[in-house]
Amino acid sequence: AQRVTQPEKLLSVFKGAPVELKCNYSYSGSPELFWYVQYSRQRLQLLLRHISRESIKGFTADLNKGETSFHLKKPFAQEEDSAMYYCALSPTGGADKLVFGKGTKLTVNP
Amino acid sequence: GAVVSQHPSRVICKSGTSVKIECRSLDFQATTMFWYRQFPKQSLMLMATSNEGSKATYEQGVEKDKFLINHASLTLSTLTVTSAHPEDSSFYICSARDRVSNTGELFFGEGSRLTVL
Numbered sequence: 001a002q003r004v005t006q007p008e009k010l011l012s013v014f015k016g017a018p019v020e021l022k023c024n025y026s027y028s029g030s031p032e033l034f035w036y037v038q039y040s041r042q043r044l045q046l047l048l049r050h051i052s053r054e055s056i057k058g059f060t061a062d063l064n065k066g067e068t069s070f071h072l073k074k075p076f077a078q079e080e081d082s083a084m085y086y087c088a089l090s091p092t093g094g095a096d097k098l099v100f101g102k103g104t105k106l107t108v109n110p
Numbered sequence: 111g112a113v114v115s116q117h118p119s120r121v122i123c124k125s126g127t128s129v130k131i132e133c134r135s136l137d138f139q140a141t142t143m144f145w146y147r148q149f150p151k152q153s154l155m156l157m158a159t160s161n162e163g164s165k166a167t168y169e170q171g172v173e174k175d176k177f178l179i180n181h182a183s184l185t186l187s188t189l190t191v192t193s194a195h196p197e198d199s200s201f202y203i204c205s206a207r208d209r210v211s212n213t214g215e216l217f218f219g220e221g222s223r224l225t226v227l
Contacts, residue, residue: 009151036218043114043219043220043221044154044203044205045217049215086153098144098156100146100153100154102152102153103153
């Protein structure tokens with residue numbers, strides 16, 4: 001069975017500080033990993049996916065198959081980064097069936 | 111970007127009644143839509159995959175007779191909660207993938223909050 005674990009429900013940092021949101025997964029095959037973000041009063045939206053290898057809004061995430069992790073990082077957090085972040089896994093190799101973690105609420109304080 | 115719209119955004123109903131929630135892809139066609147359920151402070155749980163023109167595929171533990179899904183067109187999927195009970199109160203979210211662009215990105219609706227009294 002697939003499982004996505006986000007160990008931190010809440011994460012609070014100060015503006016300008018580095019931030020790392022942890023995500024670990026359990027899946028025997030080759031999954032595709034995603035980070036979705038939900039800003040206050042907005043819908044869930046894609047932040048980034050591991051196969052794209054891009055940096056979106058200063059965020060990056062590297063898939064570490066050895067550690068089965070896909071941590072989300074940003075070197076200098078901004079107040080507008082405050083949101084709910086969900087790590088998700090697709091076992092089919094596409095974005096069809098997503099298994100979500102429980103989410104981490106990031107608060108960036110001024 | 112692509113937009114997915116859900117209606118209604120909030121609904122309150124009496125126990126025993128049925129409630130229909132619509133999910134529309136506004137500017138793209140979606141052969142597949144997904145219905146999720148989210149309990150307070152919990153993650154999104156996939157309920158079913160809605161396939162245009164065919165039967166929905168339900169996840170284990172989801173009662174298909176309880177949660178009826180119809181995907182009659184490339185832009186509309188509906189979820190009907192039949193004979194709703196208070197334990198069905200939840201936040202229901204749909205998502206869809208653009209069959210043409212095939213970027214793999216899922217677009218989410220704003221969600222529908224169901225409260226069963």
